[in-house]
Amino acid sequence: xxxxxxxxxxxxxxxxxxxxxxxxxxxxxxxxxxxxxxxxxxxxxxxxxxxxxxxxxxxxxxxxxxxxxxxxxxxxxxxxxxxxxxxxxxxxxxxxxxxxxxxxxxxxxxxxxxxxxxxxxxxxxxxxxxxxxxxxxxxxxxxxxxxxxxxxxxxxxxxxxxxxxxxxxxxxxxxxxxxxxxxxxxxxxxxxxxxxxxxxxxxxxxxxxxxxxxxxxxxxxxxxxxxxxxxxxxxxx
Amino acid sequence: xxxxxxxxxxxxxxxxxxxxxxxxxxxxxxxxxxxxxxxxxxxxxxxxxxxxxxxxxxxxxxxxxxxxxxxxxxxxxxxxxxxxxxxxxxxxxxxxxxxxxxxxxxxxxxxxxxxxxxxxxxxxxxxxxxxxxxxxxxxxxxxxxxxxxxxxxxxxxxxxxxxxxxxxxxxxxxxxxxxxxxxxxxxxxxxxxxxxxxxxxxxxxxxxxxxxxxxxxxxxxxxxxxxxx
Numbered sequence: 176x177x178x179x180x181x182x183x184x185x186x187x188x189x190x191x192x193x194x195x196x197x198x199x200x201x202x203x204x205x206x207x208x209x210x211x212x213x214x215x216x217x218x219x220x221x222x223x224x225x226x227x228x229x230x231x232x233x234x235x236x237x238x239x240x241x242x243x244x245x246x247x248x249x250x251x252x253x254x255x256x257x258x259x260x261x262x263x264x265x266x267x268x269x270x271x272x273x274x275x276x277x278x279x280x281x282x283x284x285x286x287x288x289x290x291x292x293x294x295x296x297x298x299x300x301x302x303x304x305x306x307x308x309x310x311x312x313x314x315x316x317x318x319x320x321x322x323x324x325x326x327x328x329x330x331x332x333x334x335x336x337x338x339x340x341x342x343x344x345x346x347x348x349x350x351x352x353x354x355x356x357x358x359x360x361x362x363x364x365x366x367x368x369x370x371x372x373x374x375x376x377x378x379x380x381x382x383x384x385x386x387x388x389x390x391x392x393x394x395x396x397x398x399x400x401x402x403x404x405x406x407x408x409x410x411x412x
Numbered sequence: 413x414x415x416x417x418x419x420x421x422x423x424x425x426x427x428x429x430x431x432x433x434x435x436x437x438x439x440x441x442x443x444x445x446x447x448x449x450x451x452x453x454x455x456x457x458x459x460x461x462x463x464x465x466x467x468x469x470x471x472x473x474x475x476x477x478x479x480x481x482x483x484x485x486x487x488x489x490x491x492x493x494x495x496x497x498x499x500x501x502x503x504x505x506x507x508x509x510x511x512x513x514x515x516x517x518x519x520x521x522x523x524x525x526x527x528x529x530x531x532x533x534x535x536x537x538x539x540x541x542x543x544x545x546x547x548x549x550x551x552x553x554x555x556x557x558x559x560x561x562x563x564x565x566x567x568x569x570x571x572x573x574x575x576x577x578x579x580x581x582x583x584x585x586x587x588x589x590x591x592x593x594x595x596x597x598x599x600x601x602x603x604x605x606x607x608x609x610x611x612x613x614x615x616x617x618x619x620x621x622x623x624x625x626x627x628x629x630x631x632x633x634x635x636x637x638x639x640x641x
């Protein structure tokens with residue numbers, strides 16, 4: 176079964192064609208990576224997936240639904256971590272988790288999510304007083320408090336220190352074990368290699384290639400995902 | 413409903429953690445009352461002032477910061493509508509203003525022996541409409557001015573002349589004729605009048621209708637112009 180199907184997605188802002196014919200599918204239970212340079216169309220694609228933007232053309236289906244039309248129904252089954260979004264400065268960690276939990280029909284126990292993500296010692300700390308890494312961890316926990324079937328994570332570990340990154344990887348691994356579908360947008364090739372079943376390489380608003388890390392490396396005759404990416408991205412210039 | 417309650421509770425908690433809001437909506441009007449030696453005639457105006465400080469002094473900057481810092485965008489990815497947050501914000505501001513107002517009225521009556529309001533029901537109606545109206549105006553400002561600092565500044569720039577010229581902070585009788593004429597066109601003036609009339613027990617429904625009209629127009633304008641990001 177496909178959890179996500181994107182077919183010939185197009186989205187322009189004025190004269191800039193941010194997404195120019197993107198097609199890919201994500202299978203249920205799969206961890207799917209999206210890599211690409213800045214302005215490759217990754218975030219716009221993600222925003223179409225979660226119903227924040229309406230595509231100019233093409234179709235998007237998430238769990239069989241059109242996110243642009245059924246955003247709110249779909250949101251109950253979707254967990255999202257956005258690039259540099261935030262919370263009110265004075266809200267406390269525990270309050271934020273409890274409040275977000277109240278938004279979802281089948282929410283997980285927010286206390287358990289807090290425990291799991293190591294946020295319990297910070298429960299009474301205000302968002303504005305958290306370090307960058309702690310904020311990121313909270314935003315990730317908030318993405319999971321609704322017990323989603325599909326999780327979309329934009330810039331998963333940006334701002335985390337190496338230990339926190341590894342810890343986050345482990346937790347993403349747990350999601351995979353639990354059968355959750357994960358879409359991971361990242362700049363870090365080690366992260367994609369470690370976590371993702373398949374990868375889509377975005378360049379200039381298009382998908383340059385899709386496959387497992389091994390397939391992409393074999394196809395480009397390179398030695399690593401990073402080199403494969405550079406070869407694919409360079410071929411487009 | 414569960415989500416709305418949670419949002420409203422969170423917004424009220426946030427307001428109670430904001431020292432500026434607490435001071436201006438609770439302590440400041442009490443100070444003015446003491447300075448005026450418990451002049452009962454000033455109290456209805458102060459009620460309008462308390463509401464205005466929340467709705468126009470605080471609300472525009474708050475909404476603009478939620479937009480600028482992508483709090484609204486994050487909420488838009490959850491099953492709730494971001495409109496719910498605006499509603500929660502409104503309820504929280506009205507409730508905070510009400511708390512400050514009740515305290516002021518109780519102190520005025522209990523400590524300074526001010527005569528109790530003549531028509532409590534109409535006073536409550538006037539306060540509610542006044543509160544919602546200033547929040548609608550604050551929402552309109554946040555819709556027009558995009559960044560946080562700008563929205564805060566414009567909110568203040570509109571609020572201060574308005575509380576002085578509408579009779580909220582000082583009686584309109586004390587103003588020179590030309591300034592009083594400007595006051596005739598300010599939306600807060602009918603609110604102060606409605607509150608004063610209700611207090612003295614001579615409430616008329618016309619000022620309330622004006623307030624309701626302003627609420628409808630400001631909300632519609634705000635909704636048409638507001639951008640979520």
